[in-house]
Each structure stands twice: as structure tokens, then as C-alpha cells.
Amino acid sequence: MYEFKADNAGTHWWHSHTGLQLGDGLHGAFIVREPPETDPHSALYTEDRHVMVINDWPDPPQMYRYMEEMQDQWIVPMPINVLVNGRGRKHLVSPPVNSTYNATYTPFQRFTVYPDTRYRFRVIAAATRCFFRLSVDSHPMMVIASDGVPIKSATVESLIIHPGERYDFVLHTMDNPSGSFWIRIEALGDCKPASGHGAAILYYETCEICNENIPLPVGDPFAFTYTGLVMNPEIDILTAHTGNNLHLSDLRYETSSDENYTTETVHSRHYLHLRYQTNDNSHYSHPTLYPQSSRMGLLTPTINNITNFIPAIPLATQWDDVKDKRFCNASTLDTTNDCNNDLCHCTHLLDVQLGQVVELFMYSQSEDPHQMHLHGYSFRVLGSGWVHNATYPDAYQTITMDDVINRDKAGEFPRNLVNPVYKDTVTVGSKGGYAIIRFKADNPGIWLFHCHNEGHMMQGMALVFKVGNTNQFPVPPAYFPVCGKTITDMQTKNLHPTSASDGLNTCAFIFGFALLYKYVCFDLI
Structure with missing residues (x-):
């Protein structure tokens, strides 16, 4: 049993970091509410009761699916279920033998509301790989928080939420509703061709004791049509520049007085190249028994061409006991030339002094977005977007990390330094996307920084920050x-x-x- 002070108000969640246990259901919501006098958005809602945990759920266990992907069977979309609070209408359940009951489908999650009331919904993407587009039929959403931190409110028709992210929105119910309404959850990325969509019901309660056999909302819950504003379209450059979008870089922190960082000194700046390593992963496929020539070959997600190695002994509590300290980073390896024939497999560590201001510039040449999450901190998002023009969507293929670094030093990628939004998970868009974040390293210890796509993290798309000296670490x-x-x-x-x-x-x-x-x-x- 562990005790700690819940002094970080907002929408959070807990989950396992052992293997793929998160994807098999070992997760849950962790909500820290605050009194109205300290909540900058308390006047916008009257009810705070609805929590929506969205996760992807394949029919076989996650490890079974993961190992198939390691043998390149990922090229065939596998069936995926999308659950809301553990519920989703996918499976027909047969009645017991000799029963008078009819066969029925597993139920949708139902969110009960009353007319003319403002509800705060807290949405958590507890997914292993899928990201989702969320909308509520005939009801706009006023988004007021992201990753547990308040933002300046923005009203949208839909929002895109990635693994690890959280968004809070206020929904104002109708005065005279005509019935129930679909909450639609469209799965995106490689979950979309696998028909991985989900749904829930916004149910208007008009009696104290209601009939359980409520009719379903009108229409197909898995039909998606959008016309209004969408928040967080950070997927690829074409998606982000098509339609009516509100980008992550457009969001601002909700604060009573401006936070201005224009004179802030950056003590430690790191450029992180997110890409798929094209050489085969010998940790999963024996080069003799399963040669790459007999398969399509496995692409390994890396940070600066490095595959992170996790020591058998935890660094945070037993630093001196770890004898095999295979530490590395871009300054100790020639990652351009030495990591292309085989994986550079070591503990990817960035050492920063306690109290330093750290900036990370992430650039992705991957075919998929990466949801980068930092333990122990909320960071400021100073900028995000793409390094090339949407007119030439494939130009990223020839833009190297060195090109991006030189362009950044020339001032081509501006930072928003006034009221930047705080997050702990930021999505770096695919095919040339970038994101710039900063944090003050004031929480000593060993902190993991990783992609929240569980398959990517399992393959080593992670690094660790060592903040401070070991004698400054918290005592276990x-x-x-x-x-x-x-x-x-x-x-x-x-x-x-x-x-x-x-x-x-x-x-x-x-x-x-x-x-x-x-x-x-x-x-x-």
C-alpha cells in the first residue's frame, strides 16, 4: 500500500507498465477534484459526474497480437473492439440452455443526463495503439482541460484523442430533447481498416425510476460525418490541413495572470529524431531461423536510432547496484553510421542537473504519429506542426535531422512563450511532424520518456532522464x-x-x- 498527497488536481489515470498488461485491462481512472474557488472553469458546469475511459480491445490477448506483429503479420488488419468504460456492442451473447431469454448483444455504456444542465465529461484514452475521434450527436463540446491542466475553453464538434491523453469538456444538454443520442468514437490510424469503432449513449433521464429497456438512439452508431471544428488533428500533414481545425499549437493555458517565458534561459536542449529503423530486429527474429529474406522485415521504432534497454534493477532506487550500466545517447554513439546494420541496444539516458530548464525538439519521419509521454512532469508545449509544406506531403522523406536542427537554429520554428499549454503527453505528427516542449527539471530522480503506443515502447522507443545527483533522489x-x-x-x-x-x-x-x-x-x- 502506498500513500501520497493528491495535490495535482485534474483528470489522470493509472496503469501497469509491465509487458502489455495495460492493453489487457490493467488500468483505471484517477480523478482529483478541486473546490470551485480554485477551479478556473467552475462557473461553466454544474455537474461533474461522468468519466469516459476509452480503450482498444482485440479478441486475443495483447501479447498474442504483439508477437504476431513482430513477425510482420501487422500488415493484415486484425479485428479490434473499442470499449467505453469496459462496454461495447460487438458480441452476441447466447442465452442459457432451456432459457426463455433471447440472445442479446453486450450493452453500450450509458451516460445519464437531465435537460438544460451543464455536465463536465472527463475523457481518458487508455489505448495501447488506437487513437480516436470523439463526437456527440447534436451536442457541441466545450473543451476546458487537457492532461489534467485547464486550458482556455474552446467549443468544437469533435476532438481527436491519442493514447495517454485526457480531455475534459462541458456538454450543455437540451431543454426539450427528443430522445437519446449517440456518442460516436471513430478509430483512426491502422485501427480504422480493422473496423475498430466504438459508441456510447447519451441518455436523457426524465423520471426518477426509468425503464431499463430504453430504445437506442436513431441512426448507425458507426457512421461518421463531420462538418464543424475538430480539436487536435495532429495525425499527418494532409489531415491537419483539411477541414476546420483547432491545432494543439492554438491552445493556451488558462491562468489568472499571464505566464511569460520570453526571457527564460534554456540550459539543456535536445533534438530527438523519431523514426523506424529499417534493419531487422534480432531480439525478436533470429537471423538464422527467421531471416529477413523470408519475411517482409520488421521496422523498429527508435529515438535517435537508439533502442532503449531497461536494466534488470531499477535505477531510481538502486542506482549503485546496477553494475551493467550500458548508458548511451547521441553524444556517445555515432547513431548515423553505427546503428544501421544492427540495433544500438543500450539504456538511452539524458543527464540533467536539478533546476535546469530542458527543451526537447522532436522530429518524426515515421509513417505513424507518436504519443510522447514524460513521467514525473507536466511540460509546456511551445510549438508543433510539420517541417514541410502540405503542397508536397512527401518532402519529409528527404529532410534530415541535421536539416531540421539548422533550420531551427536559424529561427524557422518559433516558440510560443506566453501561456503555453501544459501537457504530459504530446503527439508528434507522422511524416514530418515536430513538437517542441520544455520543462523545469525540479523533480529529482529517474523519469521515463516514451511513446505511449505500447508496441513502440516495448520495442525500445523510450529514454530515461536522470534529474539531479543520486544523493538528491527521494529516499525510498x-x-x-x-x-x-x-x-x-x-x-x-x-x-x-x-x-x-x-x-x-x-x-x-x-x-x-x-x-x-x-x-x-x-x-x-
């Missing part, structure tokens, strides 16, 4: 599990051991804790 609580230490020995000594010794190996057990939200079990974001 008493009885905190230690790699190689037995539970009995820890209880006998009544303290946190200072080094590992022989005994029950709990390395895998505690690594999921140590890199995350201080010492809370699971990732709280």
Missing part, C-alpha cells in the same frame, strides 16, 4: 522491495536495504514502480 520508504532481497529480510531489518543480496528476485516487480510517479504502484498520469 521503509520496506520498499529491493532487487535480490527477500521480504522476510526486509521486515527483519525494519529498513530499506542499501544494497542487493541473494534471495527472492523482485526486480521485475519493482521496476514498474520505481520509474513512475515517485513510489506509487503503476503509472499515475
Whole structure:
């Protein structure tokens, strides 16, 4: 059991970081509400009761699907279900033998509302890979927060939400509704050809005791037509420049007094190249037993051509016990020439001093967007977009990371330094997309930075920040599990051991804790 002070109000969630347990359902909402006097948007709504957790759910377990993808069977879209709070009408359930009941489908999630009322909805994308476009029939959405942080309100017809992201919106119900309405969730990316769509019901309650056999809303829940403003269309350059869009770079932090960072000094700036490594991944496909010539070949997602290696012992709590410190980054490797024949497999570490201002410029040449998430911090999003013009959508293929760095130093990519929006997960658009973020490194420890596509993270699209010296790290609580230490020995000594010794190996057990939200079990974001 872990105790901590919930001093970070907003819409958050917890999930496992062991294997693909997140995709198999080990996640949940974590809502920290605040009193109206400190909520800048409290006057915009009267009810705060609805939480919407959206996740993708394949029929087989996630690991089964993941291993098939490692053998290049990803090229055939696999059936996917999209669930809302664990519900989705996909499967016909047969009645018991000799029963008088009829066969029925699994139910849709229902959100009950009353007429002429303003409801705050909290939406969480607890997905492993799919991203979604959310809309509510005949009801505009006033978006007021992202990733647990208030933003200046914006009313849209639909919003696109990526894995790890959260959005809060206010929905004003009708005075005289004609019935129930569909909440439509269109799956995008490679989930779209797999017919991975979802739906829920906005149900108007007009009686204290209502009939459970309510009629479904009118129309096909999986038919999608949009005409209005869409928020967060950060997928690819053509999508982002087609239609009526409100971009991430257009959002601003909601604050009573302006935050101005125009005179801020950046102490540590890092350029991160997000791309698929074209050489085969020998960790998944034995070069002799499963040669690349017999398959299409596996593309490995990387950061600066590096595949992150996770030590068996957690760095945050047992730094001195990790003997195999295979640390690396772009300054220690020739990632342009040395990582193309085989993977550069090492612990991708960026070391920053406590209190420094850190800026990350991410540039993607991948065919898919990447949802980059930082543990332990909310960062400021200073800019995002594409490095080329929509007239030539394929131009990114010849624009190198060095080209982008030189153009940035020449001032071609401006920063918004007044009231930038805060997030902990930012989507870098595919095919030439970029995003610029900053944070002040004031939370000491080891913090994971990774793509929130679980398959990408499993393959090593991650790095770790070491913030401060080890003597500035938080002291682990008493009885905190230690790699190689037995539970009995820890209880006998009544303290946190200072080094590992022989005994029950709990390395895998505690690594999921140590890199995350201080010492809370699971990732709280």
C-alpha cells in the first residue's frame, strides 16, 4: 500500500507498465477534484459526474497480437473492439440452455443526463495503439482541460484523442430533447481498416425510476460525418490541413495572470529524431531461423536510432547496484553510421542537473504519429506542426535531422512563450511532424520518456532522464522491495536495504514502480 498527497488536481489515470498488461485491462481512472474557488472553469458546469475511459480491445490477448506483429503479420488488419468504460456492442451473447431469454448483444455504456444542465465529461484514452475521434450527436463540446491542466475553453464538434491523453469538456444538454443520442468514437490510424469503432449513449433521464429497456438512439452508431471544428488533428500533414481545425499549437493555458517565458534561459536542449529503423530486429527474429529474406522485415521504432534497454534493477532506487550500466545517447554513439546494420541496444539516458530548464525538439519521419509521454512532469508545449509544406506531403522523406536542427537554429520554428499549454503527453505528427516542449527539471530522480503506443515502447522507443545527483533522489520508504532481497529480510531489518543480496528476485516487480510517479504502484498520469 502506498500513500501520497493528491495535490495535482485534474483528470489522470493509472496503469501497469509491465509487458502489455495495460492493453489487457490493467488500468483505471484517477480523478482529483478541486473546490470551485480554485477551479478556473467552475462557473461553466454544474455537474461533474461522468468519466469516459476509452480503450482498444482485440479478441486475443495483447501479447498474442504483439508477437504476431513482430513477425510482420501487422500488415493484415486484425479485428479490434473499442470499449467505453469496459462496454461495447460487438458480441452476441447466447442465452442459457432451456432459457426463455433471447440472445442479446453486450450493452453500450450509458451516460445519464437531465435537460438544460451543464455536465463536465472527463475523457481518458487508455489505448495501447488506437487513437480516436470523439463526437456527440447534436451536442457541441466545450473543451476546458487537457492532461489534467485547464486550458482556455474552446467549443468544437469533435476532438481527436491519442493514447495517454485526457480531455475534459462541458456538454450543455437540451431543454426539450427528443430522445437519446449517440456518442460516436471513430478509430483512426491502422485501427480504422480493422473496423475498430466504438459508441456510447447519451441518455436523457426524465423520471426518477426509468425503464431499463430504453430504445437506442436513431441512426448507425458507426457512421461518421463531420462538418464543424475538430480539436487536435495532429495525425499527418494532409489531415491537419483539411477541414476546420483547432491545432494543439492554438491552445493556451488558462491562468489568472499571464505566464511569460520570453526571457527564460534554456540550459539543456535536445533534438530527438523519431523514426523506424529499417534493419531487422534480432531480439525478436533470429537471423538464422527467421531471416529477413523470408519475411517482409520488421521496422523498429527508435529515438535517435537508439533502442532503449531497461536494466534488470531499477535505477531510481538502486542506482549503485546496477553494475551493467550500458548508458548511451547521441553524444556517445555515432547513431548515423553505427546503428544501421544492427540495433544500438543500450539504456538511452539524458543527464540533467536539478533546476535546469530542458527543451526537447522532436522530429518524426515515421509513417505513424507518436504519443510522447514524460513521467514525473507536466511540460509546456511551445510549438508543433510539420517541417514541410502540405503542397508536397512527401518532402519529409528527404529532410534530415541535421536539416531540421539548422533550420531551427536559424529561427524557422518559433516558440510560443506566453501561456503555453501544459501537457504530459504530446503527439508528434507522422511524416514530418515536430513538437517542441520544455520543462523545469525540479523533480529529482529517474523519469521515463516514451511513446505511449505500447508496441513502440516495448520495442525500445523510450529514454530515461536522470534529474539531479543520486544523493538528491527521494529516499525510498521503509520496506520498499529491493532487487535480490527477500521480504522476510526486509521486515527483519525494519529498513530499506542499501544494497542487493541473494534471495527472492523482485526486480521485475519493482521496476514498474520505481520509474513512475515517485513510489506509487503503476503509472499515475
